[in-house]
Amino acid sequence: MTTCTPVKTTCPYCGVGCGVEATRLPDGAIRIAGDAKHPANLGRLCVKGSALGDTVGLDQRLLTPQVRQDGALARVSWDAALDKVAGGLRAIVDEHGPDAVALYVSGQLLTEDYYIANKLMKGYVGSANIDTNSRLCMSSAVAGHKRAFGEDIVPGCYEDLELADMVVLVGSNTAWCHPILFQRIARLKESRPDMKLVVIDPRRTATCELADLHLPVKPGTDVWLFNGLLCHLASEGLIADDFVTRHSAGLDEALAAAHVDCADPLQVARICKVDPQALLGFYRDFAATRKVVTAFSQGVNQSSSGTDKVNSIINCHLATGRIGQPGMGPFSLTGQPNAMGGREVGGLANMLAAHLDLDKPAHREAVQTFWDAPRIASKPGLKAVDLFSAIEAGTVKAVWIIATNPLVSMPDADQVRRALDKCELVVVSDISAQADTNAYADVLLPALGWGEKDGTVTNSERRISRQRAFLPAPGEARADWRVLCEVAKRMGYDGFDFTTPQAIFDEHARLSAFRNAGETARLFNLSHLVALDAVQYEALAPQQWPQDQPRLFGDGRFAHADGRARFIATAPRTPHNLPDEDFPLVLNTGRVRDQWHTMTRTGKAAKLSGHIAESFIDIHPQDALLYSVREGELARISSRWGAMVARVVHGGGIARGQVFVPIHWSDANASDARVGAVVNPVVDPVSGEPEFKHTPIRIEQF
Ligand code: SF4
Numbered sequence: 001m002t003t004c005t006p007v008k009t010t011c012p013y014c015g016v017g018c019g020v021e022a023t024r025l026p027d028g029a030i031r032i033a034g035d036a037k038h039p040a041n042l043g044r045l046c047v048k049g050s051a052l053g054d055t056v057g058l059d060q061r062l063l064t065p066q067v068r069q070d071g072a073l074a075r076v077s078w079d080a081a082l083d084k085v086a087g088g089l090r091a092i093v094d095e096h097g098p099d100a101v102a103l104y105v106s107g108q109l110l111t112e113d114y115y116i117a118n119k120l121m122k123g124y125v126g127s128a129n130i131d132t133n134s135r136l137c138m139s140s141a142v143a144g145h146k147r148a149f150g151e152d153i154v155p156g157c158y159e160d161l162e163l164a165d166m167v168v169l170v171g172s173n174t175a176w177c178h179p180i181l182f183q184r185i186a187r188l189k190e191s192r193p194d195m196k197l198v199v200i201d202p203r204r205t206a207t208c209e210l211a212d213l214h215l216p217v218k219p220g221t222d223v224w225l226f227n228g229l230l231c232h233l234a235s236e237g238l239i240a241d242d243f244v245t246r247h248s249a250g251l252d253e254a255l256a257a258a259h260v261d262c263a264d265p266l267q268v269a270r271i272c273k274v275d276p277q278a279l280l281g282f283y284r285d286f287a288a289t290r291k292v293v294t295a296f297s298q299g300v301n302q303s304s305s306g307t308d309k310v311n312s313i314i315n316c317h318l319a320t321g322r323i324g325q326p327g328m329g330p331f332s333l334t335g336q337p338n339a340m341g342g343r344e345v346g347g348l349a350n351m352l353a354a355h356l357d358l359d360k361p362a363h364r365e366a367v368q369t370f371w372d373a374p375r376i377a378s379k380p381g382l383k384a385v386d387l388f389s390a391i392e393a394g395t396v397k398a399v400w401i402i403a404t405n406p407l408v409s410m411p412d413a414d415q416v417r418r419a420l421d422k423c424e425l426v427v428v429s430d431i432s433a434q435a436d437t438n439a440y441a442d443v444l445l446p447a448l449g450w451g452e453k454d455g456t457v458t459n460s461e462r463r464i465s466r467q468r469a470f471l472p473a474p475g476e477a478r479a480d481w482r483v484l485c486e487v488a489k490r491m492g493y494d495g496f497d498f499t500t501p502q503a504i505f506d507e508h509a510r511l512s513a514f515r516n517a518g519e520t521a522r523l524f525n526l527s528h529l530v531a532l533d534a535v536q537y538e539a540l541a542p543q544q545w546p547q548d549q550p551r552l553f554g555d556g557r558f559a560h561a562d563g564r565a566r567f568i569a570t571a572p573r574t575p576h577n578l579p580d581e582d583f584p585l586v587l588n589t590g591r592v593r594d595q596w597h598t599m600t601r602t603g604k605a606a607k608l609s610g611h612i613a614e615s616f617i618d619i620h621p622q623d624a625l626l627y628s629v630r631e632g633e634l635a636r637i638s639s640r641w642g643a644m645v646a647r648v649v650h651g652g653g654i655a656r657g658q659v660f661v662p663i664h665w666s667d668a669n670a671s672d673a674r675v676g677a678v679v680n681p682v683v684d685p686v687s688g689e690p691e692f693k694h695t696p697i698r699i700e701q702f
């Protein structure tokens with residue numbers, strides 16, 4: 001595989017899903033450029049995407065299968081490793097039943113990998129114990145979409161951000177976390193300065209630099225703010241009565257819930273701790289502007305009331321009929337490159353493949369029939385936090401962790417240590433030899449990374465794009481789908497005779513159209529992509545689903561059985577754990593501009609460390625004084641769950657009473673640097689998404 005011809009592929013980082021052209025140069029270097037023809041980025045890349053060529057070298061790569069023998073991992077053949085995995089899973093299923101095993105996978109997987117993992121667990125093992133790290137970033141958006149629309153659908157597209165007269169960014173540091181989308185907004189703002197940009201975020205982030213208005217809400221108060229907006233719209237007579245009457249249900253109940261606490265904007269401003277005039281200004285501007293996009297991300301989703309936050313936003317768009325038309329709608333910005341593709345194939349513990357429902361017998365029967373599977377999971381499986389609790393409790397006895405590093409990324413991450421320590425069989429598939437979770441593996445399997453693997457991903461605007469291989473497989477590394485198929489066959493299961501990702505994609509597309517009539521077919525149906533041959537699959541151009549429909553619901557038809565959208569009554573509630581005398585500050589976590597997840601890839605590019613070289617604790621100078629910690633010195637933060645150490649900074653964007661720590665650093669690159677160990681494991685009761693944005697902590701000198 002030597003070539004100087006650019007290969008079109010897709011960036012493996014954020015949910016923007018930018019097109020990339022990668023070229024292998026004669027000296028072995030990789031030249032990276034933006035794909036001018038990809039609709040997501042039209043040739044532009046952010047600094048992370050531009051540095052992809054520096055992250056594909058073989059240093060720190062896991063290159064051979066290994067099995068733990070006498071306490072140490074030792075190199076073995078693939079046959080021996082696969083036998084160990086299949087035999088171990090088979091024995092545990094036979095003795096303890098299907099729910100005693102689990103898969104914990106990742107938004108880094110390609111759709112084809114996800115499809116096979118989901119098929120193996122739900123259709124053959126017969127358990128829905130397959131969850132993903134996407135649970136940690138966007139499952140509240142999934143649940144909010146399902147409740148409001150009847151289906152997990154993002155109604156709009158990126159172009160709407162450019163057609164809007166007002167963009168509201170909620171809980172999203174778009175400038176750092178979705179940089180190319182932010183650049184699109186910035187260009188719009190330059191060409192149309194009267195377009196309004198509002199940022200709702202407890203922190204003054206880089207995104208606020210461009211904003212006409214920043215509302216620095218008290219963490220966790222978003223539902224009050226949007227319920228207040230709903231009340232304002234009603235009191236000003238701005239409800240779109242015709243749309244609401246013909247296309248929705250539940251407005252009265254939603255308004256009744258909102259009125260309890262949120263009818264008075266002054267009271268809402270007090271609760272949210274924002275300037276009352278600024279809040280009223282936002283309400284008036286939202287009311288007066290038809291073309292509004294409200295884009296939200298982890299600041300909304302990662303909350304013990306995340307699903308209600310999502311629905312409180314959607315309620316305001318439904319009330320004004322601002323959905324499914326150019327330049328308007330609620331918009332979930334997904335964190336990961338393939339969070340959406342995982343949802344398409346049912347990669348969450350409470351979902352079935354092809355956007356079908358695990359709790360509907362007819363849907364289960366259809367999927368089982370299509371797969372010709374011996375069984376089908378009949379109830380939702382364990383969501384991420386519950387899954388690791390079940391491992392610690394001993395009810396789940398085997399876990400296969402693929403393309404994710406839960407020892408760093410999970411809340412109460414020390415519990416993950418305890419859980420994996422007790423687990424009878426821990427299998428880890430990864431590209432990195434340095435991932436923290438590897439230390440707990442009984443079997444370690446080398447995976448293909450970006451540039452080596454081949455398949456599809458789906459970005460935040462429902463656009464399926466190809467990730468293409470342009471590098472040879474290093475060492476003995478194999479594609480995750482291939483390894484999953486090998487294990488399935490060794491466990492005695494038919495239905496896994498795939499030899500290419502194209503064949504898997506074809507089955508996925510055919511399943512999406514199988515007995516798929518009515519509203520679900522209208523929304524998720526890839527029948528036009530069935531039976532692509534190898535050449536067509538290789539050449540597959542980026543495209544949205546449903547075919548040729550950049551926007552959905554513009555006709556007022558939603559996916560609930562009666563075709564109507566649902567308002568959801570969202571009674572506001574405070575975060576689950578509140579600060580007290582022992583833990584007086586609130587910890588907020590998030591990303592920095594130039595790193596990705598637990599840094600197993602971006603950590604390899606020296607230039608990406610030029611922006612921020614180490615972890616930090618951002619705290620207000622007066623709080624630093626109060627708690628006797630000094631800028632530039634190390635401090636320790638601790639919660640009821642754990643502790644970590646990092647350097648104190650005064651970033652300038654943090655309010656009194658709060659601290660911010662990035663999620664990326666781990667014990668692999670600095671001791672005691674895992675912020676996940678500090679984060680409370682509280683989850684949203686509907687989505688199961690953890691409350692990463694609100695943990696009571698204390699800080700002290702280290
Ligand atoms: Fe990659 Fe996201 Fe940057 Fe695009 S915006 S280049 S997808 S990290």
